[in-house]
Amino acid sequence: MNRIILFALVMSFLPSVVLAQTKRPTLMVIPADSWCQANGFTMNIQDVTMPDYEKAWQNSQELTEVITKIGELMSERDFPIKDMSQSLKNIGQAKADIFMEVGWQINKMGPKRSVTYTLRGIDAYTMKQIAAGSGTGKMSFSAEIPVLLEEAVLERMDNFCDQLQNHFDDLLTNGREVRMSVRIDGNTKMSDEYEGQELSEVIEDWLSLNTVEHRYSLSDATESFMNFDQVRIPLYADNGMAMDTRRFVQGLRKRLMELGVSSQIETQGLGMATLIICMDKKL
Known part of the structure; x- marks a missing residue:
């Protein structure tokens, strides 16, 4: 009987041990190219239009709030976050496993507002898309964009995180x-x-x-x-x-x-x- 009790205790403890040992990919949250273009945060390099992340970060309080909120949501799910503001000088060399690209727009109906968003996970080494999510939140009287965004993404966030983790698990194995x-x-x-x-x-x-x-x-x-x-x-x-x-x-x-x-x-x-x-x- 004592052996059975001991076995049960060990088995109940194992899930927490496995969870603690799970390796998570390091993420960097960045604005979507489409958002940068729509808001005039672009630059030309050899006749190629590129997003100007530094200009966007310095001039858009909305971007700062959105990046911070998404970072908080991912940190709550134990994903390490690389600070975009510290890597702006050379984002091509930013040591993140996955770029998490976020785009959003505000919808208005009288005094109410909602957010339509897109999320993309991009492998930082191959630049291939490895996860995606999108949706529109419910209309709300809230005036704060981070609150509207959180309300919109929460329903699909776990599925998006599963896609990120499945990709990273594949990297660990293969x-x-x-x-x-x-x-x-x-x-x-x-x-x-x-x-x-x-x-x-x-x-x-x-x-x-x-x-x-x-x-x-x-x-x-x-x-x-x-x-x-x-x-x-x-x-x-x-x-x-x-x-x-x-x-x-x-x-x-x-x-x-x-x-x-x-x-x-x-x-x-x-x-x-x-x-x-x-x-x-x-x-």
Whole structure:
């Protein structure tokens, strides 16, 4: 009987232990591109219209209130939040797992108002949409936009959070998807041999050993470059630190250094890195 009671106590305690150990993705809440365009918060970079987050943050109290409210709702559900205002100078390098994009508009009917909103979860490495939600709240006499927004999103927030968590759980199991390339700057060729293997074979062998479930795709290759898509890297290094594309490719760089091959790394955002082999340079 004592064993049965002890077993029951252990089983009742397990759910809380599992919940406490659940890893959550780090989120950064940002305004939707459509909201930025509708409110004049844009800029042109090489003839391409882009959202101007810094201008929006500095000039829209409404944006500050909405971002803060969404952040509070997600924090209540144990999602870590990265402060957008601290990352405005280089949002492309913001170390968040998922960008949570929010858009909204106010509907009026006499003295009453409501909010129509859209939520999108975007993988910060692939920029692919991985979660979505939208809806319109009930008409209310409330004049505060954060209150209207909270009333509107609460009904569907749990489903949206489940989508985010399911995506992150998939990353934990199958690895984060990134892209990488290896490019030669010099007279070296991918067919040159090192310790009995062609350079291209050395690179692919290292990738096979270090990707999750050996998952990667060689999309294009010549004697001077190799491009890889759908490269699945671990979310965390052996020491528990978060793994990003640059840290992952650094491992390949160290492997090539063992063979006397000099290289350097260039990154494009969080999800793309290029390893440049520069054989004319000495280590």
